[in-house]
Amino acid sequence: MQVILKIISYIGLALTVVPSFLVFSGTIEPELHKTLMLAGALSWFLTAPFWMNKQKQAKASIE
Amino acid sequence: MKTSLAKQLDSINEYEREPVPEHKLKGLKSFIGMYAGEHTAGTEFVIGPLFVVHGVSAPDLFLGLLVGNLLAILSWAILCAPIAVKVRLTLYYQLEKICGRYLVSGYNIVNALMFCFLAGSMIAVAATAVGIPFNIAMPGLDDMYPTSVGWMATVFLVGAVITVVAILGYEQISKFANICAPWMILVFIAAAFAVMPQLGITSFGSFWEVAQTRIWNGVPVEGFSKFTFWHVTFFAWFANMAMHIGMGDLSILRYARKWQYGFASTTGMFIGHVMAWIASGVLVAAASGEVTPGPIAFNSAGIAGAICVMIAGWTTANPTIYRAGLAIQSIVPNVKRWKVTLLVGLVTTVAALFPALVMRLLDFVALYGLVLMPMGAIIFIDFYIIPKLGLRSNYASMVKSPFNAAAAITWVATLLLCLFLNFYQGIEIFFLGLPGWFIAATLYIVLSKLYQKKVTQPLEVKVSASSF
Numbered sequence: 001m002q003v004i005l006k007i008i009s010y011i012g013l014a015l016t017v018v019p020s021f022l023v024f025s026g027t028i029e030p031e032l033h034k035t036l037m038l039a040g041a042l043s044w045f046l047t048a049p050f051w052m053n054k055q056k057q058a059k060a061s062i063e
Numbered sequence: 064m065k066t067s068l069a070k071q072l073d074s075i076n077e078y079e080r081e082p083v084p085e086h087k088l089k090g091l092k093s094f095i096g097m098y099a100g101e102h103t104a105g106t107e108f109v110i111g112p113l114f115v116v117h118g119v120s121a122p123d124l125f126l127g128l129l130v131g132n133l134l135a136i137l138s139w140a141i142l143c144a145p146i147a148v149k150v151r152l153t154l155y156y157q158l159e160k161i162c163g164r165y166l167v168s169g170y171n172i173v174n175a176l177m178f179c180f181l182a183g184s185m186i187a188v189a190a191t192a193v194g195i196p197f198n199i200a201m202p203g204l205d206d207m208y209p210t211s212v213g214w215m216a217t218v219f220l221v222g223a224v225i226t227v228v229a230i231l232g233y234e235q236i237s238k239f240a241n242i243c244a245p246w247m248i249l250v251f252i253a254a255a256f257a258v259m260p261q262l263g264i265t266s267f268g269s270f271w272e273v274a275q276t277r278i279w280n281g282v283p284v285e286g287f288s289k290f291t292f293w294h295v296t297f298f299a300w301f302a303n304m305a306m307h308i309g310m311g312d313l314s315i316l317r318y319a320r321k322w323q324y325g326f327a328s329t330t331g332m333f334i335g336h337v338m339a340w341i342a343s344g345v346l347v348a349a350a351s352g353e354v355t356p357g358p359i360a361f362n363s364a365g366i367a368g369a370i371c372v373m374i375a376g377w378t379t380a381n382p383t384i385y386r387a388g389l390a391i392q393s394i395v396p397n398v399k400r401w402k403v404t405l406l407v408g409l410v411t412t413v414a415a416l417f418p419a420l421v422m423r424l425l426d427f428v429a430l431y432g433l434v435l436m437p438m439g440a441i442i443f444i445d446f447y448i449i450p451k452l453g454l455r456s457n458y459a460s461m462v463k464s465p466f467n468a469a470a471a472i473t474w475v476a477t478l479l480l481c482l483f484l485n486f487y488q489g490i491e492i493f494f495l496g497l498p499g500w501f502i503a504a505t506l507y508i509v510l511s512k513l514y515q516k517k518v519t520q521p522l523e524v525k526v527s528a529s530s531f
Contacts, residue, residue: 013249016367020253024260033257034365037250041367044246052242 005047012043079392079400082151082317089318094327096241097315097382102303102331103247103339105188105376108356109424110302111343116354117290118283121274127292128340131299132332136325138300138307139316142439144325146446147316154313155393158438161445162470163459170438170474171390177305177431178387179407182380183414186225187421189376190217192357192369201357207419218415225377226408229384230401239381243374248334250371254363255342258349278348294493299336301496304432308500309439314389315382384408429492436496437477440503441470448508454515469510477503 017040019033078087114124150157159167194201199213209215228239259265264273275281283289290298306312307328316325346359353359360368388404395403414420420427449456459467481499484490490498 013245016246017249017253020256023257024265026260026265030257033253034367037253037364037367041246041250041370045242048242048246049238052238 002051005051008043009047012040015040079153079389080156080396088320091324091327094319094324095330096244098328098331099334100244100378101382102335103375104379105185105356105372107339108343108372111340112347112354113425114290115279115344115347116284117287118281119279119290119295120281121279123292124279124295127295128299128337131296132336134300135303135307135332136328139328140325142443143307143310143312144316145322147313148319148322151317153389154310155390157313157442160457160460161441163464163466165466166471168394171394174435175387175390178383179411180414180420180427182383182411184420184424185376185380186218186222186412186415187418188356189221189373191355192372193217193221195357195361195369202418209416215416219412222408222412222415225380225384226405229381229408230404243378247371247375250364250367251339251342254360254368255345258346258363261349278344297493301432301493302428304496305435309432309435310442314386384411433481433495433499436499437474437503440500441473441507444504444507449511454511458515469507469514472510473503473507476506
């Protein structure tokens with residue numbers, strides 16, 4: 001389950017930054033980039049809290 | 064339910080008056096996330112435009128940011144972190160041992176108020192973003208007083224969320240910053256890249272030419288002074304003077320396993336400050352001089368950009384309210400930290416209602432760093448130099464005095480001398496930190512020699528008399 005959440009999180013980060021490079025290169029329009037960035041933000045914040053801090057807690061308990 | 068929540072909050076131990084125990088120390092990643100989050104902040108959306116407005120040239124900006132931020136990192140790693148990991152105490156408890164309870168109480172009130180105003184400005188920056196997608200009437204940066212009910216409601220909502228996270232302690236702040244940091248950094252990068260074609264930057268090769276002619280063209284806006292390489296360098300170095308030279312981050316770095324974790328500030332300085340200040344400069348140029356944080360982020364990155372400004376404000380305000388809570392708690396140690404932080408959060412939120420706080424941010428940040436800096440110099444000298452001179456470190460604690468006059472005179476005299484240099488010699492406030500540190504260090508050594516001799520002499524006589 002965590003692997004799936006992580007994949008969605010990283011897709012969220014990719015959706016945040018990659019579209020801007022496509023605007024820079026003239027491949028997509030700025031409006032589409034803004035929509036994709038919002039989708040990226042939602043993907044990140046809906047999934048990252050479930051694995052980022054849990055991973056740290058597990059590491060701390062091992063230590 | 065109410066009792067249970069209060070008990071839970073009372074049980075959060077942040078080691079305000081004891082060294083952090085070994086099992087509570089944190090790894091490097093905690094500090095990397097904390098620094099990256101804290102310094103990729105709402106203020107960057109104000110500071111970046113400032114360089115454009117003040118007409119700094121592109122070479123001066125890039126070189127100044129490189130040198131200034133390197134000096135800031137070294138200040139954290141060499142001045143602050145080694146003391147933090149040796150004593151593992153909060154700034155306030157360490158100062159109490161050196162300066163005595165009365166002096167630290169006065170210092171802490173000033174300090175906490177400044178932290179409240181700083182956090183308040185961050186709440187205001189965050190609120191300028193919150194209102195955009197909902198069409199809430201927000202004040203402009205030129206407004207001094209609250210302008211609408213919608214603005215006030217937004218500020219109170221943002222302030223409430225930030226205060227609750229700060230009440231839950233360092234663990235919660237660290238978790239929050241860790242989640243936000245990677246995304247925020249990418250939003251800054253993405254927003255800048257997306258508007259580059261509007262400025263005529265269509266390849267990496269064309270960036271430098273456009274940067275010099277259309278973004279940082281070296282011409283200040285009318286009514287603003289011209290910034291040079293030295294302004295950028297000292298601004299970058301001393302923007303967080305209160306945290307490194309002023310030793311504010313003793314409270315954070317006391318959790319570090321090793322002093323080398325002070326270098327974790329690299330993420331804050333280079334990914335945060337350098338990248339964010341450059342990115343926000345690009346955004347301002349693309350927005351034809353518009354400098355309000357919310358709108359420039361919204362124009363370039365849509366709702367995600369507005370969310371970024373809001374979160375960037377949160378991740379700075381959170382540790383600042385936490386620090387203010389610690390400052391007040393050291394004055395009233397018997398009151399639980401969460402109750403103190405709740406009060407601090409309320410004061411901060413009320414301050415955030417006034418947009419003037421954002422407009423005066425740069426002057427305020429400079430003043431706040433300068434006010435706290437002499438105490439950082441006192442801690443440094445007390446830790447490294449005082450024992451080598453045959454004098455006593457932690458003097459107030461050693462002689463059980465509530466007031467160390469040497470420290471008090473050092474603090475006040477340094478600030479007066481800095482004010483003199485500012486008013487009568489025309490030295491700008493951001494350049495005063497360096498001479499100010501040496502003034503404070505010298506004064507504290509000289510005054511400690513005089514004061515400790517004067518105070519310890521009667522003690523020694525008393526001891527020798529009783530021994531007969």
